[in-house]
Amino acid sequence: MPTATKTVAVTGNQAVAEALRQINPDVVPAYPITPSTDIVQRFSEFVNNGEVDTEMILVESEHSAMSAAIGASAAGGRVATATSSQGMALMWEMLFIASGYRLPIFMALVNRALSAPLNIHGDHSDGMGMRDSGWIQLWSENAQEAYDNMVMAPRIAEHMDVRLPIIVCLDGFIISHSIESMKYLPDEEVKKFVGEFAQLNPLLDTDNPKSIGALVLPDYYMEHKRAQHEAMLKVKKVVQDVSAEFAKLSGRKYEIFETYRLEDAEVVLVSLNSAAGTIKDEIDRYRDKGIKAGLLKPRLFRPFPYEEVGAALKNAKAVCVMDRADSFGGYGPMFMEIASALYPHKGPVLFNKIYGLGGRDLMPLDVDQVIDETVEVAKTGKVKMVKEYITVRN
Amino acid sequence: MGELMEIRWHGRGGQGTVTAAKVLADACLSGGRHVQAFPEYGPERAGAPLRAYNRISQNPLRMHCPVVNPMVVAVVDASLLDAIDVADGATDDAVFVINTSKDPKDIRAKLKAKPSQKVYTVDASKIAIETIGRPLPNSTMLGAVNKATGIVSMEVLLADVQGSFGKKFAQKIIDGNLAAVKRGYEEVQLG
Numbered sequence: 001m002p003t004a005t006k007t008v009a010v011t012g013n014q015a016v017a018e019a020l021r022q023i024n025p026d027v028v029p030a031y032p033i034t035p036s037t038d039i040v041q042r043f044s045e046f047v048n049n050g051e052v053d054t055e056m057i058l059v060e061s062e063h064s065a066m067s068a069a070i071g072a073s074a075a076g077g078r079v080a081t082a083t084s085s086q087g088m089a090l091m092w093e094m095l096f097i098a099s100g101y102r103l104p105i106f107m108a109l110v111n112r113a114l115s116a117p118l119n120i121h122g123d124h125s126d127g128m129g130m131r132d133s134g135w136i137q138l139w140s141e142n143a144q145e146a147y148d149n150m151v152m153a154p155r156i157a158e159h160m161d162v163r164l165p166i167i168v169c170l171d172g173f174i175i176s177h178s179i180e181s182m183k184y185l186p187d188e189e190v191k192k193f194v195g196e197f198a199q200l201n202p203l204l205d206t207d208n209p210k211s212i213g214a215l216v217l218p219d220y221y222m223e224h225k226r227a228q229h230e231a232m233l234k235v236k237k238v239v240q241d242v243s244a245e246f247a248k249l250s251g252r253k254y255e256i257f258e259t260y261r262l263e264d265a266e267v268v269l270v271s272l273n274s275a276a277g278t279i280k281d282e283i284d285r286y287r288d289k290g291i292k293a294g295l296l297k298p299r300l301f302r303p304f305p306y307e308e309v310g311a312a313l314k315n316a317k318a319v320c321v322m323d324r325a326d327s328f329g330g331y332g333p334m335f336m337e338i339a340s341a342l343y344p345h346k347g348p349v350l351f352n353k354i355y356g357l358g359g360r361d362l363m364p365l366d367v368d369q370v371i372d373e374t375v376e377v378a379k380t381g382k383v384k385m386v387k388e389y390i391t392v393r394n
Numbered sequence: 395m396g397e398l399m400e401i402r403w404h405g406r407g408g409q410g411t412v413t414a415a416k417v418l419a420d421a422c423l424s425g426g427r428h429v430q431a432f433p434e435y436g437p438e439r440a441g442a443p444l445r446a447y448n449r450i451s452q453n454p455l456r457m458h459c460p461v462v463n464p465m466v467v468a469v470v471d472a473s474l475l476d477a478i479d480v481a482d483g484a485t486d487d488a489v490f491v492i493n494t495s496k497d498p499k500d501i502r503a504k505l506k507a508k509p510s511q512k513v514y515t516v517d518a519s520k521i522a523i524e525t526i527g528r529p530l531p532n533s534t535m536l537g538a539v540n541k542a543t544g545i546v547s548m549e550v551l552l553a554d555v556q557g558s559f560g561k562k563f564a565q566k567i568i569d570g571n572l573a574a575v576k577r578g579y580e581e582v583q584l585g
Contacts (some may be wrong), residue, residue: 171458181428278456278457
């Protein structure tokens with residue numbers, strides 16, 4: 001029986017802050033940045049009001065925030081933080097150290113465009129930019145998913161088969177600053193679900209001194225990286241198990257990716273995060289007109305579940321991959337993953353749309369244009385342009 | 395009223411328009427409804443025109459984009475009527491609620507409202523000065539919008555307005571705002 005929950009109308013940032021309060025981390029080092037500021041601000045109120053036991057460390061930059069997170073986690077603490085955009089970019093050097101040390105830090109990434117030009121609004125450039133840093137990535141469509149993913153994050157990161165840092169992504173402003181109705185779990189249930197954390201070789205265990213961050217030359221560096229790769233391979237199963245346990249608690253089921261009316265779909269859109277909601281509504285309209293449209297929405301993006309995604313998409317006739325980030329000179333970052341997932345199959349015709357950069361809205365009519373084109377591609381088997389910007393001035 | 399109600403608020407920075415949309419969303423949670431409230435983020439400075447939106451529905455809300463065809467248009471600052479087309483995209487049976495001292499018939503003509511659209515007016519700035527002591531029209535507008543739409547019971551709305559102030563405000567300010575909501579509800583006129 002799912003436990004009794006409370007329905008609230010809150011912003012995405014509020015929901016994430018609430019999850020962090022319920023998890024009650026030992027240490028939160030943070031340097032606030034728009035649009036994630038509100039998470040840190042609210043959490044600092046929880047600290048001030050004694051609602052959590054957390055030691056909050058206010059630092060002078062995001063590089064220092066991640067450095068402090070690494071130190072605190074290596075010392076033995078359960079550690080969380082939050083950032084966006086330029087903050088994530090400034091953390092970059094330290095992200096690899098967190099994953100290389102196998103520290104299960106969890107972080108909210110409120111997705112925002114990168115400068116220049118300066119822009120504070122939502123796109124996925126920051127999340128895609130750190131995609132190869134060895135962190136697990138969960139992406140969230142709305143406030144509910146962001147909250148749920150954050151509650152699950154420590155369990156995934158701290159699992160003994162994994163012990164890797166994890167990031168929970170949600171769209172800046174579109175989700176972080178919008179109020180939506182959602183359900184909170186009771187404090188006690190979250191506390192029980194996340195359980196206690198015990199660091200494997202804590203530095204504060206001074207009876208057993210050890211060193212972290214030693215120089216590793218060509219003799220052993222590659223074994224370390226191989227071990228990280230092996231740990232990543234085990235993440236999928238852990239995410240599935242933790243999500244199944246979470247479903248029992250909450251009544252909300254999460255897979256490693258979500259499929260929407262995909263079973264018999266001939267034309268398929270692939271999209272992350274908030275745009276997926278708008279796309280679902282339009283898919284319903286096209287289904288009413290007799291067009292077999294469907295959606296695949298990745299949730300676990302690192303590690304990417306290539307085999308499962310390939311199997312889910314292989315029977316479609318045409319797939320349009322919607323990227324809210326670009327890899328300049330390459331295809332969109334998600335397109336590259338979907339193409340990789342489909343390479344063993346005689347699969348659908350694939351093409352790529354770049355949309356929504358710097359917070360540009362994706363309206364239902366924009367989605368309709370993409371579905372119309374995908375229908376056309378399914379019919380003719382021909383793609384005019386593999387990668388194209390949409391909702392953009394000529 | 396259909397399953398989905400979409401509201402567009404027009405105001406200027408500093409008038410509490412975004413707060414009004416938030417309070418309305420909270421109040422509309424009653425009866426198991428799903429809600430959204432979100433502003434359009436522009437320059438974020440006092441006096442700059444801004445929009446905020448509400449969606450209220452019996453069904454889960456998945457759409458994550460601005461409202462383009464509002465069923466309700468609430469204009470918190472009448473000077474915007476000369477600056478932007480607040481009627482843009484409004485549905486044929488849309489309801490307009492305008493903060494102005496002018497007669498609803500004049501405003502109807504100014505908006506070029508269709509016969510199937512309803513135009514309400516309320517002098518929310520004057521009511522705000524009389525109840526709160528400052529020209530902050532958002533609470534009065536909430537009452538007026540609620541009269542025009544009947545979207546939630548006044549008991550629930552008043553409780554949520556009270557709740558939105560938390561513990562940070564003096565009782566006098568909270569009482570003033572509650573009076574403003576009630577007067578907005580009572581004094582709004584249909585043109």
